[in-house]
Amino acid sequence: MKNYDLVIVGGGPAGLAAAVSARDNGIESILIIERDKELGGILNQCIHNGFGLHTFKEELTGPEYASRFAKQVFERNIEYKLNTMVMDISGDKVVTAMNREDGMFEIQAKAIILAMGCRERSRGALNIPGYRPAGIYSAGTAQRLVNMEGYMPGKKVVILGSGDIGLIMARRMTLEGAKVQVVAELMPYSGGLKRNIVQCLDDFGIPLKLSHTVIDIEGKERVEAVTIAEVGPDRKPIPGSEIRYECDTLLLSCGLLPENELSRSAGVELSPITSGPIVNDSLETNVDGVFACGNVLHVHDLVDYVSQEAAVAGKNAAKYIKEGKDSSAKAVEIFPEGGVRYTVPKYVRPTEIEDKLTVRFRVGAVYKNCYIATYYDDTLINKRKRPVMAPGEMEQVILDKSKLAEFPDLNKITIRIEEA
């Protein structure tokens, strides 16, 4: 069995930033394991721009952003294995992986960073009625076909779901000559970023129908038509509101799910809300020395935040490898309330954090002119006004170590949305 101090599962933006951070914090023995044939993960198919505004202060495309981080990995001579699939992670941090050159092999790690990312919700998970012909793709699959492999999935398109990938693909397919007829969204608000609605739909006159869903797919060999209908507040179709679109392609952009099969086999406890690991302030899971970052932890809106979070995971994994951990440190739970769906991290150890701790979360509905309020026990610590909050965009609260120190007997932290 081989030994590494740190094994990072996944060579996308999270894995790369975690590796760079761990190396810069003194860890020499690092291995990144990536299942694709190149580093960079999903960024390689995200050819649109808008990445890196926070990190590099310029607007990059996905492949450019990925290459900046890959370069940092190359410059530091950090080891990585491509075309390699991790099959299992055990609770005592043995990673079982396989590839064509090495066959099946095991690695004993001192620490592991989970950075496997997420995957798209499939048709099977959506329970869409109708036939099962060819021509139904997840938006990300279509994105890979068009942008990396040079195939057009179809000519007349209907898109279900207004997630960012769906919006991006509405524009991309239009630019490649397809007719995108409509984007239907089940919810009364879009799941994507506002800028994408402007740049990808409004620019091209593509209608966005909120509170609509697909109720029928026609066609035996290939998609021939899709029927959508308006839904009521109970999200059930309203009879009489049906609209039928003749088309050859249906793209699905209906949410992303963190990919945590490996985490589960390692005994990592998952959150039913995010489907990602439950972590403390160091982004460590309930399994000692197993950390998580990026979309495997919770689905992010911006890759810049993934990179920041991964750097934190890398630094904390380095600290764990060098110093071990003080298991006696008291952990305080953060309670999300009043519209806050979850927080990452869920537990804070006031004595262990650095000067400031970023807590990220998403809200459950659209809120206008509301406040994000933070309480230590029953004491209001901070109240910040937000003109608009939406489920499609992440929010954050910064906790101060010095402030936390004023509450030595703290039992709970509450973060909630409050009206003016």
Added chain:
Amino acid sequence: METKDLTCIGCPLGCSLVVTMENNEVTSVTGNTCPRGDAYARKEVTNPTRIVTSTVRVNGGSLPMVSCKTKEDIPKGKIFEVTEALKSITLEAPVHIGDVVLSNVAGTGVDVIATKNV
């Protein structure tokens, strides 16, 4: 006096902007949280522009396509001319990030450059 509602695309925040105009002159921009919002709003109502990203074919590379972008903004009305011009191009590998794929695309004075090493 007329007003136009815009969503800023300067960054992912997507601020809701209100532009007030008089005789085709912008008199005020509100709703922005940074100076870029102000600049975007003034430009968007007078001369809207976009960065266009697309792909072109490559022979002999690690992938059959390479991603590319206009190096700077181009007029919004020229988007389809740009993508049309890129359809006829086939590059030979290796292609590097920053290589010029097509210069002065669609008469805009802007080059299209590669955004991936293939």
